[in-house]
Amino acid sequence: xxxxxxxxxxxxxxxxxxxxxxxxxxxxxxxxxxxxxxxxxxxxxxxxxxxxxxxxxxxxxxxxxxxxxxxxxxxxxxxxxxxxxxxxxxxxxxxxxxxxxxxxxxxxxxxxxxxxxxxxxxxxxxxxxxxxxxxxxxxxxxxxxxxxxxxxxxxxxxxxxxxxxxxxx
Numbered sequence: 001x002x003x004x005x006x007x008x009x010x011x012x013x014x015x016x017x018x019x020x021x022x023x024x025x026x027x028x029x030x031x032x033x034x035x036x037x038x039x040x041x042x043x044x045x046x047x048x049x050x051x052x053x054x055x056x057x058x059x060x061x062x063x064x065x066x067x068x069x070x071x072x073x074x075x076x077x078x079x080x081x082x083x084x085x086x087x088x089x090x091x092x093x094x095x096x097x098x099x100x101x102x103x104x105x106x107x108x109x110x111x112x113x114x115x116x117x118x119x120x121x122x123x124x125x126x127x128x129x130x131x132x133x134x135x136x137x138x139x140x141x142x143x144x145x146x147x148x149x150x151x152x153x154x155x156x157x158x159x160x161x162x163x164x165x166x167x168x169x
Contacts, residue, residue, distance in 0.1 A: 001055075006046040009055055010039050016056070017063045024067040033070060038063040045142055065140060069130050076129055112162035116155055123148060124155035 001009070014035055021034025041062050042049070049055060116124060123141070126132045127148075134152070138145040 001046050001049040003046060006043065006049070010042070013056060013059045014039065017059055020060065020063040021067060024064075024071075030070065034063055034066050037066045037070070041066070041140065048142065062140070065136065069126075069132070072130050108163055108166040109159070112159045112166065115162055116158060120151060120155040120158070123151050124159065127152045128156070 017038045018031050018035045021031030022028060024034070025031060038059060042055075042059060049058075113121060113124065123137060123143075126137045126140070127134070132140070134145055134148050137143070137148045137152075141148070143151070
């Protein structure tokens, strides 16, 4: 599908995708994020899309996956911010020293992930932070499942080694 055809198709699909996001989250802001992310995912692969394929069904599938991914990210952010305690104070049971160590560890983790190549980081985050299966990642990215497994394993090893180096273990 060429880009002009994609733009026309995207304009037609946007209300449907927005509705899926609004129904899932109950929020127009989140629905807008779902629409943006879904269309971005489809845009990345528009050259590979065949106009004879049911693009509407594909868009619905991608939108639903985006909803689930966003919900997981929101949950992980909440857990990270609250330390899993469901409270605004991240870790009330930790001493100030332990809290500083925890924060340093999280910072080192973020920096280690930031050192990955963009594709590695994307796959690593999809697997580790968003909780997607290898098969789901392969479907969303168009990368063969075996390659996804290999790339995620290499990214994990790089993050582990960088964390080990940073934390002087």
